[in-house]
Amino acid sequence: MPGGESPASTIIMEHIRAGLTVPTLLLDEEKCRANIHRMVRKARQAGVRLRPHFKTHQSWEVGRWFREAGVTAITVSSLRMASYFAADGWSDITVAFPVNIREMARIRDLVQQVELNVLVEDLETVHQLDTQLNGPLGIWLKIDAGYHRTGLQPDNLSLIQEILSAIRSSWHLKAKGILAHAGNSYGARGQAEIAQVHQETLAVMQRLRSDLQPSWPDLEVSVGDTPTCSVMEQFPGVDEIRPGNFVFYDATQLAIGSCVPDWVAVALACPVVAVHPWKQEILLYGGGVHFSKDRLPTPAGDCYGYLLDWTAEGWAWPAGTPSPVVSLSQEHGRLAATPELLARVRPGDILPIMPVHSCMTADLLKQYVTLEGKVIDMMHYV
């Protein structure tokens, strides 16, 4: 640094690190905004609508960064989350979860406020919505395009047509299209495998749309998980993509090949509470109630996070092999440590860890601290 002076950002980062006392989720706003802009650009170039999934960040503030980038339509994973974002002015919301008819009161409330879309995969739910609603509701038919978690079987054309007919004859309901989540892309490793999931998903959706075309010419196709949306450039036959995790990325996306280390926009800062040279481990204050118990299978065993390097202005992926968090209990995390690390690290230090699944970690921490020291709140259920 010329003149030996630290830039303002370095001073701020030192100040933040010095003030941390408990596990804290750090958010690099610059990386996060770059992730948003990259996906906005890609969607524009591919000619598809970007309806990002907000379950990852669950935050008004991060949502506004999307709005500043031109996004107007969003996806959420629960009706409560729809209410939370509706209260911040989002007016076009899809709840990408089979609609929970137990929450009819909330649905009735929401359709009065916003353009709401829900997922349906059976006839009975259509009847319930039709008879109990008081305003317009968009319906996407959830299709199982290969992930096998939920959705209509794409070859069950008679049931799909029956549901679409029931929607057509309803006063309040409007069929928007067919929707899939290719969660099976999370099993992919590398571009070729991601591309294969992508092509299989699109093939299923295109075939189904063309089967339905004669009677339902206006159905849209919605797909989009973070791996395929990050790696693929073309989305033939697709009207809308709904990736979510890309706003932060994480160690799982890195293993899949969806991102490079420098795109990961969150790190969990964990206090060191013990150093165990005899078993080459460091004990972190940072456990299952912070990271979640989600794990990344690796050849060396399950991994629950990777140690990053602090830099003057944030963190960086280490030069060599990163030290993995090898197990979690409620509040403890066990970090495998090199001799170099064991010699350097002391109780009371703070280490930055890349989470395995940023959606789950964010959901547990309920708050972010940016590298400029800004505290960003998230939704609370209770």
Add this chain to the structure above:
Amino acid sequence: MPGGESPASTIIMEHIRAGLTVPTLLLDEEKCRANIHRMVRKARQAGVRLRPHFKTHQSWEVGRWFREAGVTAITVSSLRMASYFAADGWSDITVAFPVNIREMARIRDLVQQVELNVLVEDLETVHQLDTQLNGPLGIWLKIDAGYHRTGLQPDNLSLIQEILSAIRSSWHLKAKGILAHAGNSYGARGQAEIAQVHQETLAVMQRLRSDLQPSWPDLEVSVGDTPTCSVMEQFPGVDEIRPGNFVFYDATQLAIGSCVPDWVAVALACPVVAVHPWKQEILLYGGGVHFSKDRLPTPAGDCYGYLLDWTAEGWAWPAGTPSPVVSLSQEHGRLAATPELLARVRPGDILPIMPVHSCMTADLLKQYVTLEGKVIDMMHYV
């Protein structure tokens, strides 16, 4: 029921079930109080102090049930949790976690309010506490008695004595004793294996105490996890036990053999959002953000919860093999379903699920509803 009338409790339970709209953690107060009284009785008969771990329930209200049963000393897993329970009048608190010296301000605050004990396993931390404290602090030496998560090696007598000497020469610090958590009991299955962990743990602790006896004659021994405290009757050489999970129990404790199904005092009520006869599954609104991703390995694969039967006054373990939750994503749970279940269950129904790890599920839900309809709050970090 004589005269065809439902008892009041049945009517209340029907009312509660009818009102549920989202995943809700139900708490059977009667079973929970019975668990508390059983452990209080056992500790009294064994002649040991019961210092229950409150990280499982994290609630003032449930804590008061312990107080009504005569408990006066508690264990918590974080300094924040210590503050939370101190605010409800608990005055003798052990933080059973290697002390986080980053939170010195909170420690200074707590030692002015309550009799506080923390865990230490290195010399540097003793020096930090000694120089920065303003009031008395009890110190337990954390011993690794076989679990290998953290703690001093019991054969490293020179380091242990060095730490005890440093504590003795401190004005504020007082050595309380040696403490272990036999988390390895969670790998046990059945009484014989639990007994073996118990005996190994006690042997380590007794040997260490007798080694230290000449110079430190007053050290106490603290042990106690839910499996050993539930199954064993004798605690020779032990002064204090600290089980936590027993207040609720769960599917993991059932698999270990710590409890019978009827002792499990919590169930997660989950709305059904889809029924998939073609793959014999029911999709629940209830995922990793509700259950946590903790899993129970079984011969049939990983299990994330078991389906219970509703009864007129709560829930019961089913007569045959219970249906397991076979996978979780953020909001979804996939329940393996029998043909009988598939024929009976519809979207909009609510099913009660026994969680795999009640501590983690409670931590996520942040609230209980009792079978009498009382809402019980828990601590919030943010």
